Amino acid sequence: MTLTHPIGLSETDEPTTNPPPNGETDGRVTPAATAEAGRVTPVMEQYIEIKAANPDCLLFYRMGDFYELFFEDAEVAARALGIVLTKRGKHHGRDIPMCGVPIVRSDEYLHRLIALGHRVAVCEQLEDPAEARKRGSKSVVRRDVVRLVTPGTLTEDTLLDARRNNYLLAVARARLSSVGEETRFALAWIDISTGEFRITECERLSLAAEIARLEPGEIVVSDALFSDADLVSYWRSLPAVTPLTRDVFDSATAERRLTSFFAVATSEAFGTLTRLELTAAAACVTYVERTQLGQRPPLSPPLRESAGATMAIDQATRGNLELVRTLGGERRGSLLDAIDRTVTSAGSRLLAQRLSAPLTDPAAIERRLDAVAAFVDDVAARADTRSRLQAAPDLARALARLAVGRGGPRDLAAIRDGVQAAADLARALTSLKDVPAEIAQAMASCRRPDAALAAELALALADELPLIKRDGGFVRESYDAALDETRGLRDESRRIIAALQARYAEESGVRILKIRHNNVLGYFVEVTAQHGEKMMAPPLNATFIHRQTLAGQVRFTTTELGELEAKIASAGERALGIELDIFERLCAAVIAESAAIKDCAEALARLDVASALGALAAERAYARPDVDDSHAFVIEGGRHPVVEQALARDGTPFVANDCDLSPLPPPYPPPHAGEGGVGAGRIWLITGPNMAGKSTFLRQNALIAILAQMGSFVPAKHAQIGVVDRLFSRVGAADDLARGRSTFMVEMVETAAILNQSGERALVILDEIGRGTATFDGLSIAWATIEHLHDVNKCRALFATHYHELTALSARLDRLHNATVKVKEWKGDVVFLHEVVPGAADRSYGIQVAKLAGLPSSVIERAKIVLAKLEQEDRAAPKGFEDLPLFAAPFKVAQPAHEGAHDTLIAALAAFNPDDMSPREAMEALYALKAKLAEK
Numbered sequence: 001m002t003l004t005h006p007i008g009l010s011e012t013d014e015p016t017t018n019p020p021p022n023g024e025t026d027g028r029v030t031p032a033a034t035a036e037a038g039r040v041t042p043v044m045e046q047y048i049e050i051k052a053a054n055p056d057c058l059l060f061y062r063m064g065d066f067y068e069l070f071f072e073d074a075e076v077a078a079r080a081l082g083i084v085l086t087k088r089g090k091h092h093g094r095d096i097p098m099c100g101v102p103i104v105r106s107d108e109y110l111h112r113l114i115a116l117g118h119r120v121a122v123c124e125q126l127e128d129p130a131e132a133r134k135r136g137s138k139s140v141v142r143r144d145v146v147r148l149v150t151p152g153t154l155t156e157d158t159l160l161d162a163r164r165n166n167y168l169l170a171v172a173r174a175r176l177s178s179v180g181e182e183t184r185f186a187l188a189w190i191d192i193s194t195g196e197f198r199i200t201e202c203e204r205l206s207l208a209a210e211i212a213r214l215e216p217g218e219i220v221v222s223d224a225l226f227s228d229a230d231l232v233s234y235w236r237s238l239p240a241v242t243p244l245t246r247d248v249f250d251s252a253t254a255e256r257r258l259t260s261f262f263a264v265a266t267s268e269a270f271g272t273l274t275r276l277e278l279t280a281a282a283a284c285v286t287y288v289e290r291t292q293l294g295q296r297p298p299l300s301p302p303l304r305e306s307a308g309a310t311m312a313i314d315q316a317t318r319g320n321l322e323l324v325r326t327l328g329g330e331r332r333g334s335l336l337d338a339i340d341r342t343v344t345s346a347g348s349r350l351l352a353q354r355l356s357a358p359l360t361d362p363a364a365i366e367r368r369l370d371a372v373a374a375f376v377d378d379v380a381a382r383a384d385t386r387s388r389l390q391a392a393p394d395l396a397r398a399l400a401r402l403a404v405g406r407g408g409p410r411d412l413a414a415i416r417d418g419v420q421a422a423a424d425l426a427r428a429l430t431s432l433k434d435v436p437a438e439i440a441q442a443m444a445s446c447r448r449p450d451a452a453l454a455a456e457l458a459l460a461l462a463d464e465l466p467l468i469k470r471d472g473g474f475v476r477e478s479y480d481a482a483l484d485e486t487r488g489l490r491d492e493s494r495r496i497i498a499a500l501q502a503r504y505a506e507e508s509g510v511r512i513l514k515i516r517h518n519n520v521l522g523y524f525v526e527v528t529a530q531h532g533e534k535m536m537a538p539p540l541n542a543t544f545i546h547r548q549t550l551a552g553q554v555r556f557t558t559t560e561l562g563e564l565e566a567k568i569a570s571a572g573e574r575a576l577g578i579e580l581d582i583f584e585r586l587c588a589a590v591i592a593e594s595a596a597i598k599d600c601a602e603a604l605a606r607l608d609v610a611s612a613l614g615a616l617a618a619e620r621a622y623a624r625p626d627v628d629d630s631h632a633f634v635i636e637g638g639r640h641p642v643v644e645q646a647l648a649r650d651g652t653p654f655v656a657n658d659c660d661l662s663p664l665p666p667p668y669p670p671p672h673a674g675e676g677g678v679g680a681g682r683i684w685l686i687t688g689p690n691m692a693g694k695s696t697f698l699r700q701n702a703l704i705a706i707l708a709q710m711g712s713f714v715p716a717k718h719a720q721i722g723v724v725d726r727l728f729s730r731v732g733a734a735d736d737l738a739r740g741r742s743t744f745m746v747e748m749v750e751t752a753a754i755l756n757q758s759g760e761r762a763l764v765i766l767d768e769i770g771r772g773t774a775t776f777d778g779l780s781i782a783w784a785t786i787e788h789l790h791d792v793n794k795c796r797a798l799f800a801t802h803y804h805e806l807t808a809l810s811a812r813l814d815r816l817h818n819a820t821v822k823v824k825e826w827k828g829d830v831v832f833l834h835e836v837v838p839g840a841a842d843r844s845y846g847i848q849v850a851k852l853a854g855l856p857s858s859v860i861e862r863a864k865i866v867l868a869k870l871e872q873e874d875r876a877a878p879k880g881f882e883d884l885p886l887f888a889a890p891f892k893v894a895q896p897a898h899e900g901a902h903d904t905l906i907a908a909l910a911a912f913n914p915d916d917m918s919p920r921e922a923m924e925a926l927y928a929l930k931a932k933l934a935e936k
């Protein structure tokens, strides 16, 4: 069996299942004999020393064909991996727990441990056990950790999701004022599997949103920041946060560490970075160096993302809008899944990135849209580009693996094919009628890698390639003369031997002379006993040396045969050696071109995204949006990108709807509008029964804004969008009762964030806010929220509600527009038309919806009677809400409707604790209040 091994040794360590009978041999752990006597074996000593240097990692300790784990590590790993826990020898009189994973399957086990949040230190044998033996029979094979495997520093395809970036994020903090009130954060993130390196700064308020956007595989922070009172529970809520000692985040040495990693003289090479940004960036590269133990992956120089360059979308909004995964955690059913037509993994990663970070600069958005438009218009170029891209492998990840010494022959082939495909694609794209700037730039990058490199790789690599370089056979025939000769010797051994046999038969005159092979003698000449004498006598005995006499045969060897055998035996090893040298040479040539190759890989990804979005637009009739600096928000014929496709699968058409949240046209703002300047957007208040399509309408408008600003065409006939800088989407807790009692609190905390953070450029989506509490509470909160959005935030907003009473607000708030989703009643059933029209819902159709849901008809009939009675009473008594201060100044206490009832009602209300009430209890309380009112 051939195994990957850092220095290519053949293993002599025994498998763990079969310990040798006595103590130390070949430098293996066989603690049994010595440890019984209370001593620690030299190997255990070595193990303990290496483990002590890596206390926060599980130690994979290489022994022959296994990685072994001992002590507590073994217990943890055995439990996590469901593998057998055994024991091996004793330490201080106690059994040493042990378990092991075979090298050949170690990736799989690593993957599972990393996914569970463990870190693994991989400790290899650094010399052949035979070398160790030369130093004396008791000496231990040199071993050391060659790599730390952590969730944020993976490069192997088997450990990574091809369609997602895997970021390592470093977060650094600076207190700007002495009181510590004003703090800034710098974020630096790296995908070491692609070389991407970015930096940005943000404030405390947007920290969580930035982290939610990146979804890092691992976050590193200083010990101090990790245990900061304000953040400690936040860090705990994230999957992999690694606290590091202060020196990693030391700002005084940051610049030096960063420039030395990139081997540049000064950090000015990266543009102007703040001290805080330098600190975060240096922490990132320091951690990479530590985990890769000196190997340097080909990182791009850090690129600064200016704050505000992307739309701020917090975690709740991302989840709620199901951008990259559904609320259930699946990719299927998400917006990303619905729009992803990319054909390469790198393209898929870039698409996810863009979707997670829509831009805010209209010019940058236009550039992306131009590229998409080119592929929408030119059907042939689109098809050709996509079929060429399909053949382009994942250049970035292959390059990263080669650079850190974990690459194989197929990674070289990936470079060969990727570079070739890129060059061909660039040539093909010259056929485009006009080449937009974005595409022209990508074409230039596609041509950047040295063509001679691809040609050399094409010459060198065989058609069929092994996964692992030590399997050999990956260098093409007639590429290297010495290799050909060596291989010729190995492969043609039979022919050479056959020829030799013919010659010996001729020379000896023994026609039946044979050359045979066995494991004991190797190659030998064999004749029958009757010819034996003759062979052992002069002159033949000068050539044939007697080895063995058996019953019927006599066996000989010859000097020539011996030499030939030695040659054949070592030919395989030598051929492999030559191949490995060639591999290293090609690898070095690739690394020398790494900047150009990375650039080329990114260009391929951009072309994939542009052509894929082009294909999507053509397939689903998306339109190019107008994105500008205005505060407009006009969608004509908008559709929900995910629901539309889901319905299409059943052949159901989606009903397109318009939306207009733009500021009112002149002569607005009217004189009394005060500070409600030209940028103040409109709020649409949407009422309508359950299942009418309110939530769908709300979300589709948010999704259209995201698509437009990420540079995609949108599911609408036409869209004009003044750049949205912040997007909020919240769903009332009532839609999510299963989550438990605290949901109302969560809902209010989230609403508070919106009211505190939204400016004129924000887009706010509120779906049934205020539902998680008693009716009066909920209504009042919804009411006050709308007033605040209208008067203070002045942002564009969509608000779906079942509180019909809120529609009265439009009489006083001039930018509040009432809309409803049309339904019609047909033979006592409700029919959903999904059409959004101006106005308010006439009633709630709750009973009709209940009927649709299959409530027993007796219940439906009874409910109708109760409803009729309630409505009658309601008409008889003056309506409470018309007496509320709808048209007076807000927040003023109303005149009581019923003299005398006032105190009783107030007292009753004061006794309620809405947070402790179920919706049903709230309803009952409401009836009780009504009853009290009727008493008076």
Ligand code: ADP
Pocket (backbone or CB within 6 Å): 643, 647, 653, 654, 655, 656, 657, 688, 689, 690, 691, 692, 693, 694, 695, 696, 697, 834, 835
């Ligand atoms: P609401 O929030 O008013 O209760 P939803 O938005 O959840 O309603 O929509 C209910 C269902 O109606 C959706 O699952 C979808 O299948 C369908 N639907 C919603 N909007 C449309 C539309 N515009 N065209 C077609 N079907 C729609």
Ligand code: MG
Pocket (backbone or CB within 6 Å): 691, 694, 695, 696, 767
């Ligand atoms: Mg809804």
